[in-house]
Structures are given as structure tokens and as C-alpha cells.
Amino acid sequence: MKRYTVTLLLLFILTCVRGQGNESLKQNIDFRIDSLGNAMIQVSAKLTATQWQYWENTYGGKNISIFKRDLSRSMNQFYLYDFDYEDDKMERTFKVTFKAKGVARYQGNNKWLAEVGIKNPGFSKLDDQSYLVTTSMNDGGQLIQQNNTIRFPKKATNIKEDTDEFGAATFTYELKPLAGRSPLLLILGLALLVAGIAYALFVKLKPTPAAT
Numbered sequence: 001m002k003r004y005t006v007t008l009l010l011l012f013i014l015t016c017v018r019g020q021g022n023e024s025l026k027q028n029i030d031f032r033i034d035s036l037g038n039a040m041i042q043v044s045a046k047l048t049a050t051q052w053q054y055w056e057n058t059y060g061g062k063n064i065s066i067f068k069r070d071l072s073r074s075m076n077q078f079y080l081y082d083f084d085y086e087d088d089k090m091e092r093t094f095k096v097t098f099k100a101k102g103v104a105r106y107q108g109n110n111k112w113l114a115e116v117g118i119k120n121p122g123f124s125k126l127d128d129q130s131y132l133v134t135t136s137m138n139d140g141g142q143l144i145q146q147n148n149t150i151r152f153p154k155k156a157t158n159i160k161e162d163t164d165e166f167g168a169a170t171f172t173y174e175l176k177p178l179a180g181r182s183p184l185l186l187i188l189g190l191a192l193l194v195a196g197i198a199y200a201l202f203v204k205l206k207p208t209p210a211a212t
Contacts, residue, residue: 024143025051032151033114035178037104044095052092071096078102106177112156114171118148121169123161129154131161133169 027045034040047055059067064085072080078100087094104114116133124132126149133148152159152173159173 024145026145026147028147028149030149030151031103031116033104033153035153035155035175037106037112037114038099038101039103040097041100041103042095042097044093046091046093049092052089055094056089067096068098071098075100104171104173110174110176112173112175114150114173115164116148116150116169116171118146118169119167121161121163123169129156129159131159131171133161 025045025047027043029044030042032040067085068080068083079102080098080100082097082099084097085094086096103116104112107113118133118135119137120135122134124134126132130149130151133150134146135148136143136145138144150171152171153175156173156175159171162170162172164170
């Protein structure tokens with residue numbers, strides 16, 4: 001199943017702030033992918049007065065738990081957790097930060113694939129470990145402009161941008177996966193420890209030959 005993460009998120013936020021008129025919506029999404037393929041994601045936007053009023057009526061105050069639930073449903077291909085929400089009513093801005101498991105998937109042979117699901121992307125390389133991916137869409141006369149910053153692990157190499165057969169952004173990169181401690185090595189270590197203790201006890205308890 002194809003995963004259009006940002007497209008779903010974009011449409012979800014559009015639904016949240018839909019109000020009267022055709023005001024444009026600008027939003028920023030920041031992905032910080034770690035060495036396990038999981039990501040810290042931050043979504044922020046500045047709303048017009050009409051959009052903010054609609055947002056407050058729908059998700060303001062004690063309704064943030066509903067926002068978290070709906071956001072999880074819109075990105076149900078990932079397990080989302082550790083939500084943090086901030087807003088500034090005077091500036092009409094909000095920022096929601098959360099963690100997502102499995103944004104990038106290990107393909108074997110130190111190769112990873114990240115399908116961030118940004119349709120019709122424009123790519124700009126910021127530095128060796130990060131890219132800016134821009135996109136825009138029009139829904140019912142309302143324009144959404146989106147800036148997505150994708151940040152890869154510091155040790156990631158050979159990062160390449162691409163699009164899949166449906167025109168959605170993908171990234172491949174190389175990174176040696178974190179190696180867990182081998183159970184065999186642990187067993188061998190315990191065996192050597194036990195053997196060492198047994199030998200020490202044998203030497204200590206060995207009878208001393210009588211003097212002649």
C-alpha cells in the first residue's frame with residue numbers, strides 16, 4: 001500500500017481550518033529522522049483570523065486530545081506518540097510536535113528508503129544531511145503552500161531524492177544499522193567468567209602437598 005503521509009496530513013489540516021473565503025494557508029513540516037528510521041515531526045502554521053477562529057472552535061482549549069486522535073487517524077500507517085502542542089493566540093500560530101515510528105525503512109545492505117508522501121515535490125538541497133521539499137495544492141479554491149524540511153541522521157551518506165510512480169517524493173540513503181549486542185558473545189562472556197571463577201576456587205581449595 002502506498003503511503004502518502006504529508007498529503008494526508010496536509011488535507012487533514014486543511015479540513016481543520018476551512019472557513020469562509022479562500023484565504024491561502026502556509027505551513028511548515030520538519031522531519032528529523034534518526035538512525036532507527038523513526039522521526040520527530042513538527043508541524044507549524046500561521047493562520048488568518050477566520051482560519052484561527054475555526055481552528056479554536058474545533059480544536060481549541062480542551063479539544064486538543066481530539067486533534068491528536070484525528071491526526072493519528074490521518075497518519076495511521078505510523079505509530080504516533082509523545083505529542084506536544086503550543087499555540088500563540090495573539091499571533092494566531094500553532095505548533096504540534098510528535099514522534100513517528102518507521103518513517104524510513106531498512107532495505108538491507110546498509111540502504112534505507114524514506115517515503116514521505118509529498119506529491120509534486122520541488123527539491124532543494126540545504127546541506128549534506130537535509131533537504132527542503134516544497135509543494136502546493138488547491139482544494140476548493142483554497143491554496144495550501146507547504147515547506148517540508150527533511151533532516152537525515154548525521155552519519156547518513158549517498159542521500160538521493162526521487163519520486164515514485166505516482167509522483168510522490170522518496171529518499172534513499174546509506175547508513176549502517178545500529179548493531180545490537182550479540183547473544184552468542186554474551187553467552188561466551190558468561191561462560192568465560194564462570195570458568196575463571198571455577199579455576200580460582202580450584203586453585204584456592206587445592207590441598208597443599210605435605211612437606212617432606
